[in-house]
Amino acid sequence: MQITHPLIRSLQLENPIILAPMAGITSLPYRRVMKDFGAALVYTEMVSANGLIRDGRKTRELLVSCPEEAPLGVQLFGDDPQVLAEATRMIAGECTLLDINMGCPVKKVIRSGAGSALLKEPVRIGKIVRAVRAEYDGPLTVKIRSGWDLDNINFIEVGKIIENEGADAITLHPRTRSQAFGGKADWQQITVLKRTVKIPVIGSGDIFSADDGICMLQETGCDAIMIGRGGYGNPWLIRDILALLSGQKKSDVTAQEKLNVAMRHLQWHREQFGDRKTLFEMRKHLCWYARGLTGAGKFRGELQKATSLEQLIAQVENFYHEADNG
Ligand SMILES: Cc1cc2nc3c(=O)[nH]c(=O)nc-3n(C[C@H](O)[C@H](O)[C@H](O)COP(=O)(O)O)c2cc1C
Incomplete structure (x- = not known):
């Protein structure tokens, strides 16, 4: 093809x-x-x-x-x-x-x-x-x-x-x-x-x-x-x-790449819709980005508890930091 x-x-x-x-x-x-x-x-x-x-x-x-x-x-x-x-x-x-x-x-x-x-x-x-x-x-x-x-x-x-x-x-x-x-x-x-x-x-x-x-x-x-x-x-x-x-191979995705894309997505969402909407609407996307990584289930539960966007971002960074070192 x-x-x-x-x-x-x-x-x-x-x-x-x-x-x-x-x-x-x-x-x-x-x-x-x-x-x-x-x-x-x-x-x-x-x-x-x-x-x-x-x-x-x-x-x-x-x-x-x-x-x-x-x-x-x-x-x-x-x-x-x-x-x-x-x-x-x-x-x-x-x-x-x-x-x-x-x-x-x-x-x-x-x-x-x-x-x-x-x-x-x-x-x-x-x-x-x-x-x-x-x-x-x-x-x-x-x-x-x-x-x-x-x-x-x-x-x-x-x-x-x-x-x-x-x-x-x-x-x-x-x-x-x-x-x-x-x-x-x-x-x-x-x-x-x-x-x-x-x-x-x-x-x-x-x-x-x-x-x-x-x-x-x-x-x-x-x-x-x-x-x-x-x-x-x-x-x-x-x-x-x-x-x-194009006759090339699929490539693997690292946890760092996932973090970069998830954060870019979140920033664009924040610019477009503001903090409050982003806190609620990005949760599902962040769960999806995390799928397949160690600890994704626990991470999903934690995201639901975040009460501010800052807290949500800290949870994301922490999760990917651990996924990278895990
Ligand atoms: C959450 C969700 C919302 C959707 N909203 C629309 C929509 O607004 N307009 C539309 O034509 N199809 C909509 N669809 C159907 C999708 O465009 C697509 O045809 C369908 O999901 C099958 O493709 P998939 O198996 O790749 O998901 C929606 C599907 C999902 C899962």
Whole structure:
């Protein structure tokens, strides 16, 4: 294999590795870390179209970006073609790539008719893509699951509609809504979609090692792969996939390197969100970075007890100091 440069409308990617949109995870500091390790494209978490047009300050905060992370994909969710079109009009000038979420399985989103609930309404899917396409000249992608449930797998029909209405790429997470995150993602469905549509197909689901990444590219023929949960505390996954694609070997990660990246991530988070939010939100990331190191379990417990960011940072430094000497 070799490094390819997928073309999504006018956007040529540096390589075929993309950071998945993940609510509560892919904020600017996290995206910057993954970008640093080579992700060719990073996505915001899903942003409510309704929230945007109601001028929600909180919704707008999700769009904050910086030049270092470019190109950035913004993901919108909603159920109403006109609302999505209006939200698109509002942000068209400030985004390099736009994505529409048609895969979210979360109850609150489903109840509003958005996310994977749309898979039950292929006609509406067509109307949404058409309405957004009419407002946006840039690269437009749509992210779907394979269907609502195992009796209603319709990603082929939905994929064709999305392509016909003018989207530039489709991401498939090959699980149904009712599967949520259970079982294994059925990569064979990515192969089938790739053979069905002419626009680029991005594969998402269960890439936890560099070998998984290579395997998905080879087995399915997809144009690019998305890194989701496998990248938690492990941006080296992207570096390793890129190494394998270039015919090089994966490299080991030292405790010192983990400390450096975890601290850089924390500092970026602090600059962006301030001390209090960082204290609460960085805990999970710090646990993920520490996975596999001696004493990680005890460290996880200690992090929950920290009452200030200074205390949290001291715990991190102490843990890695001991891991290095252990
Ligand atoms: C915590 C979490 C939040 C997610 N949020 C979103 C989201 O906002 N938009 C979206 O399209 N997919 C979302 N996803 C789905 C991922 O983008 C991805 O398709 C899925 O996790 C499968 O990939 P993985 O096995 O590599 O994690 C989310 C997944 C997780 C675990």
